[in-house]
Amino acid sequence: MTRLLASVASLEELTLAARGGADILDLKDPKAGALGAWPQDAIAHAVDTARRWSVRAPLSATVGDLPMDPAPVTRRVAETWACGVEYVKIGLSPPGDPVGCVEALAPEARRGTRIVAVLFADLWTDPGTLLPDIAKAGFAGAMLDTAGKGSGGLLRHKTKDELARFLAQARGYRLLTGLAGSLRLDDIPALLPLAPDYLGFRTALCAGADRGGALDPAALAAVRNAVPRQPLNG
Template sequence: MTRLLASVASLEELTLAARGGADILDLKDPKAGALGAWPLDSIISAVNMAHRWSARPPLSATVGDLPMDSAIVSQRVVQTWACGVDYVKIGLLPSGDPAACVAALAPEAQRGTRIVAVLFADLWTDANRLLPDLAQAGFAGAMLDTAGKGTGGLLRHKTRDKLARFLSQARGFGLLTGLAGSLRLDDIPTLLPLAPDYLGFRTALCADGNRGGALDSAALAAVRDAVPEQPLTG
């Protein structure tokens, strides 16, 4: 079954998304890029807040739009995981040496750090080729997203068949799967039958589709109604 991932930009939005039934709460600053990171102290505050709830969705946190430098990537993943989140999301770019970054993160993944690789559909033509490396390194999951939020949503960059192949191959390697990238409410009927583990939203959850604006409870409710709700897990 597919879960709803809601990207939140503040502690207030964290609470709103949890109350609105999001299955995964994703700590991300949309004004700081495709995978804009929260400050580490704010991530800790979010984790502490969520732990006071009687039940909570898992928390993920992005590490920012980083260059494909294995030392920089590894340091940021270690720092973010130490904040106490359930997943760390790292964007992998075709420029630089993404394979070296994956290899450098293998020791962390094998120590229990749950890392989700984000591959950008508008930058990669062959993102699937990294899936075996991600699985061998011990990554928890892989998802497709978009880097350029002004260039159209995920379905503009990848056909439904290409998305299906990505998901099938990732599942075959035992990876959690996700789709995101300026998804709209009317994309959901197309993507749900592909059965990703989660669909990620920001733009569709904000008033007037402004991803840099505030989360809107009515928009969240509309997306929640369109994605069958899942039981909470820690």
């Protein structure tokens, strides 16, 4: 069953999203790019805050929109994982050496770092071509997102058939799967039948669909109602 990932930009939003029933809490700074990162000390503070809750959803954290240079990518992933989150998300883009970055992260994955590759539907003609390398490196998951948030949502860049093919490939490699990318409330009925493990939201959770604005509890409730809720251990 599909779960709800909510991207949050602050500790206040972290608490609001948790209370609103998000299944995974994604630490991301929407004003700093597609995968803008929180500062390391803020990530650690968020982890400490969440650990005080009696029941909580897993936390993921992005590492920023990094150039595809294996050494700094590996270092940032390791630093972010050390903050105590359950997943670290790294965006893979065509320029540079994305395959080299994936290979360089394999030792981190073997040490237990749960890495999720984020592939950008508006940058990759066929993002599935990287899935064999991602699986071989021991990543925990792979998801599709969009890099250019002003160029339309996920369904503008990939058809439902293309999304279904990507998800089937990823499942074949036993990867956790996710779809995101300026998703709207009315995208949910089209995407739920594809059965990704997660649907990720930011824009649809904010007042006026302004991804750089504040999380709106009413908007979160509408999305939460549209994505059938599952037990965290279900």
